[in-house]
Amino acid sequence: MSDRGRTWPAEARTARDARSGRLVRQVTDHPSIHHHPFFFVPAWDRAMTKLVFVSHRSGTPQVFFEERATGRLVQATDRAGLAEWSVHPSPCGRFVYYTAGTAAFRTDLETFEEEELASFGAVEMREKGMVGAAMGTTALSASGRWWAVPVRTGPVTRFVLIDTEAGAVGIFLERDTIGHPQFCPDDEDLILYAGPMTDRVWLTDRSGAKNRRAYAREDRMQWITHETWIPGRREIAFVDWPRGMQAVHADSGATRWITRFPAWHAVSDAAGSRIVCDTTFPDRGLHLLPVEGDGEASFLCASEASSQGAHWGGPFPYNDGPVAVEAAQHTHPHPRFSPDGSRVVFTSDRTGHAQLYEVLPDEGG
Structure with a gap:
């Protein structure tokens, strides 16, 4: 018998951040791993009726959501082999998309019926490791119609496009590596993705015909990572670790510095006005930054996450190929704004288990 649709009582509790005074709400409290989808993947539907997350409380990673009206x-899922970082909620709040094994699925969050949208055959699905393309993140367009899924097949990665309305499935690009895909929030025919660690920032259209590099490194020790869209600007923000953040325009290629603050995982709000980021080496907590302006960071709240990944504490390590690292992603905060900008979700293992938290950025401080 499936556990899809099973409910659990509310687990939320609140406390004040000791430094900022802001209200922090702990959403989950089960002694197991929890995390939201990823820092550039929405955790809420646009109407904010559901907060989607992954929980290991059943013994395997499965998709859950907090029902905002009741807590x-x-x-939502009971699927063996679910790839926990592939999860992507639909903007309308009706579906959640994910891969499991070598297939792609969606579950209806009202009826809890599961539908297989594509089967990829005998493939690896993801690269080996804990970071970048190995995570298996996927991209859903702003309308919810187009779902882009990187599929590792032998020595190449195939970029598969699924039409969630018509059901069509096709390969539109093949590359040595494809990681962290993201549809432009303002253009459903423009997709950002990460290439190799030494050449990260790439763009393509849905046909694959306009595949191109968006930004080239200045030198072999420049560490470019954590690229994301800035809504309303057709700009890609990226972390220039640990020097700060830059932005590059998708059309003109013009670059600019956003901040010299050592942001780690950083992403804009839906308005394209401010950025939230976490920090590491050292952990200074979560911070807010203006997309435009003086580049000064303001403290949001403590994360107290263990943030595994000792490689972040040294110079760029990938020039001679892949590096094996211990960097369990559920130990990273990965902060993300809500659609209306009123709250930030993040993950922390401060209690000994990774739990989900929310903080209100416009309160206190």
Whole structure:
């Protein structure tokens, strides 16, 4: 018997951040791993009726959501082999998309019926490791119609496009590596993705015909990572670790510095006006930054996450090929704004287990 649709009582509790005074709400409290989808993947639907997350409380990673009206926790999936970082909620709040094994699925969050949208055959699906393309993140367009899924097949990665309305499935690009895909929020025919660690920032259209590099490194020790869209600007923000953040325009290629603050995982709000980031080496907590302006960072709240990944504490390590690292992603905060900008979700293992938290950025401080 499936556990899809099973409900759990509310687990939320609140406390004040000791330094900023802001209200922090702990959403989950089960002694197991929890995390939201990823820092550039929405955790809420646009109407903010559901906060989607992954929980290991059943013994395997499964998709859950907090029902915002009641606080109840609802289990949405019961699928073996679910790739926990592939999860992508639909903007309308009806579906959640994910890969499991070598297939792609969606679950209806009202009926809890699961539908297989594509099967990829005998493939690896993801590269080996814990970071970048190995995570298996996927991209859903702003309308919810187009779902882009990187599929590792032998020595190449195939970029598969799924039409979630018509059901068509096709390969539109093949590359040595494709990681962290993201549809432009303002153009559904423009997709950002990460290439090799030494050449990260790439763009393509849905046909694959306009595949191109968006930014080239200045030198072999420049560490470019964590690229994301800035809504309303057709700009790609990226971390120039640990020197700060830059932005490059998708059309003109013009670059600019956003900040010299050592942001780690950083992403804009839906308005394209401010950025939230976490920090490491050292952990200074979560911070807010203006997209335009003086580049000064303001403290949001403590994360107290263990943030595994000792490689972040040294110079760029990937010039001679892949590096094996211990960097369990559920130990990273990965902060993300809500659609209306009123709250930030993040993950922390401060209690000994990774739990989900929310903080209100416009309160206190």
